[in-house]
Amino acid sequence: MNADGVRERAGSLPREPGVYQFRADGTTLYVGKAVELRSRVRSYADPRSARIGRMVDRADEIEIAVTDTETQALLLEANLIKRHQPRYNVRLKDDKSYPMVQVTSHEAPRIEITRDPDTGAQSASSGSGPTVFGPYTNKGHVETVVKALRETYGIRGCSDHKYAGRDRPCLDYEMGLCTAPCTREIDLESYREDVTAVERFFEGETGILADPLRREMEAAAQKQQFERAANLRDRLETIEAFHGAGGEAVQSVSDERTVDVLGVAIEGDDATVARLRAERGKLVDRDRHTLEAPGAGPARAGSDSDGGVSAVLAAFIVQYYAERDLPDALLLPERHGDDEVEAWLETEGISVRVPGAGREATLVDLALKNARRNVGGRDECAMLADALDLESARRIEGFDVSHAQGNAAVGSNVTFVEGSAEKSDYRRKKLTDENDDYANMRALLEWRARRAVEGRDDRPDPDLLLIDGGEGQLEAAREALAEVDWDVPAIALAKAEERVITPDRQFSWPSDAPHLHLLQRVRDESHRFAVQYHQTIRDEITTVLDDVPGVGPETRTRLLGRFGSVENIREASLEDIESVPGIGEKTATTIKSRL
Template structure:
């Protein structure tokens, strides 16, 4: 689009607030807000920087949306940037992949780590270190006995499960502990998650000291490691938080930039307690002047992040964001924005900056993969593999990675018709996935790329299925022998240390692991030595394996334990003991 075309388009626009989109080949490449749409769009006839000039040259159309107020334009801009992820805008990555801890809204609440919390649950987080969260949640369960089992496993029990025997749960399901006492333990767990580290750290420290006195040094070292995770869970800055202003909720932001990658770290303090800390990746194209980089990232983050969230009472920033429209919006919403220079508030900003610098400059594997394959995006990948034993117990796996991380909530698996043909099995698996997507029966968004475990034959089978169903999603294969990336047009042999190859390998290996795991489960379900025991049919076998977990545990069970299983009488129990 040349300068005259931009001027001509601008002359037809109203002098009202709104949002404009530069588009190229029906794809939005830039979104902007304006107090006066005509003047703002007209300014692009003479772009201020080479980057914006490239954007205008590429664009072939301009779309506008008029709003009633400048604030509406501000929020509409944020939503459009999130929806279209334009190449030339500062873009905030979605933070949904961060783990959180929830205590469910039950008479006997359970504790669990989740990325998709229930609306009725009490939720803490998000957190950035999943391994540390898992360590802390296990320590909480060992110390206070809060259950982690599903509702299905919890209901209808007449005896405690293995978690009770292992000291991970006090078994409210069978009233080994009363609900009132159990509720008191849950309250203590809530207090820890709200910031009272000593509630868990103190008993762990005593346990470590006792183990050391008993010369059980291995146990003491294990508890010491858990104690370190617990003490680091809420991080530093507590002293500073206790004296943050008079506001109830305060958010503190820190920004670190390297190249076109930025990280914004956010700390949330409520009622003098540091209750949340998270980090967000931001893609930040270089502005006109280097001195504007942090301010432009801050301005974009503030609108995109808080457009769909409650604003705090105050914001502490490392420097001014420099956007008058953003400033007007925050002032209208009653948010006090401060840039502290010294004192306790400055200490909190420094802490946020430290958090941001921990993550900046991370390799953008997804972006590198998209560039290497000529895709618009490779943020959401799905991997596929099949597994069977000479055609028996055939299954397929479908794993999902988002922004380079496994999204296990979006894993799926499929039993396949038994046949000793990897190509037909892959074709059946991809046809199943494609039909569910096309017919709207799969609640997951369409991926950017499908990764097939195998070679050219598996890829051809997968693409046949996609074509037959009419699901237009690009697919590639990754062959194990030489780690060749196979596309419909060519093969790539990338360096072994290429980050985007490592990403594909993780997806491929995870789909393989998930397929083999499911195949082993199906295979074990199909045939066990229990099938040869008189009086043990499929339902009794299922009850036995569900109660004891494995054939080996059934073999070790006493006659009394065997008779406690539904469908197993005294004679059958004796037969099981004799045969096994």
């Protein structure tokens, strides 16, 4: 559409507020809002940036929607951007992939990590229903914290189905992970007090968990249980860093009940907005959100914004808060520069401040650090897709096999999303015992492909399959994919030289290449998961414990039940082994020496 076409279309538009869409072949390229549709659309006849100029050239129609008020136009714009994901808008990506912690509303609440909270789940500040905390960006840290909370307070993690109808405690009780409210080993009133303590931790009271762990660590050190003390020290560091710095600054943030602090970092066409939330003077939540921000540097056509950070802030505020409750105050690193957004926030009674010094400025600095730590963090997926000429490499599945001269053969199938392990989507497969890596890999991939093609796998198809091995393993995998007719790209990563092998060529990328590091993480995790499962299967068949004097079948079962595998027994301290019923100091010493 040329300039004359834009002017002609604009001349027929009303002088009212509304939303306009530039479209091409039925696809929305750009969505904008306007106080007056005619003058705003006419401004695109002379675009203020090359990017917007390219958008106008591509467009073949302009569609409008008139609204009663400017605020309605603002919110309609946000909804249309979310629905159509137009290429030329700054747009907020969905944040549902981040893990959250949920405490259920059961008579004996359970704690769980989830990406899909129960319907009706409430925020941390609510007083009823399931309670969710987060989202968080590091699932590994969340898992460490939840396990430590369960060990300290005994909160159950089992499903409601397993909870109901029990007549004796399960293994979690024996392992000190649950106080067994199911069989009333603890009364419900005392149990709910422990649940309250757990919720206080997620609300920002780190000492609820850190203090008992520190005492336990010091006691272990005094008993010269140095391995256990070191483990507790590492866990304590994770817990103390979980809520991060900034708590002191929050205590003096003002008298508003809720305050959100935003920080922005931009790299190329990607931006990250870090959000910190303070409620009643406590830092209770922090998260980061990725936005696609094409041309965030240049100003937007028809906007009073200077572009860059201000454009990202304006887009984020509308798209994020259009579906959420607004805080009482927003602290920003700079003005967002959007008149319509400003009018909307004023109408809602929201205080917007750009602090220059003091406690509030400290919080903004913290938000900026959080944003800068994340920006570009997902670029490795895009870099990998570009290097392999793929549309996307957001979702990768890794495969490996493990066996001992053909015995206890197993296969692993791990999943990474946006560069992070998605452990809920891990799968494993017991294979027919065969001392042939190629045949084992072929069987593993055929199993995965058939489940996908027949609709028996509830996971979405990946963008890429990564095989742990060389050309032989890759060829075996591709034969299985072809036989089942599952059309998903597959590559291999050979460990010796870290060569990336595709059906057409091989790559030797620099050792510091981010996209190589991504493949290495997937490969190493698939290898670890396969070896772990192989050890479990092997332990079920025979173990070196069978030859240890004083260790009979019952003791062997208790050891494996307590530690999970021979490898874990090997890493356990003497004191931990002695804690298993029926094992004394002499037998524990013998076990350690044999392993």
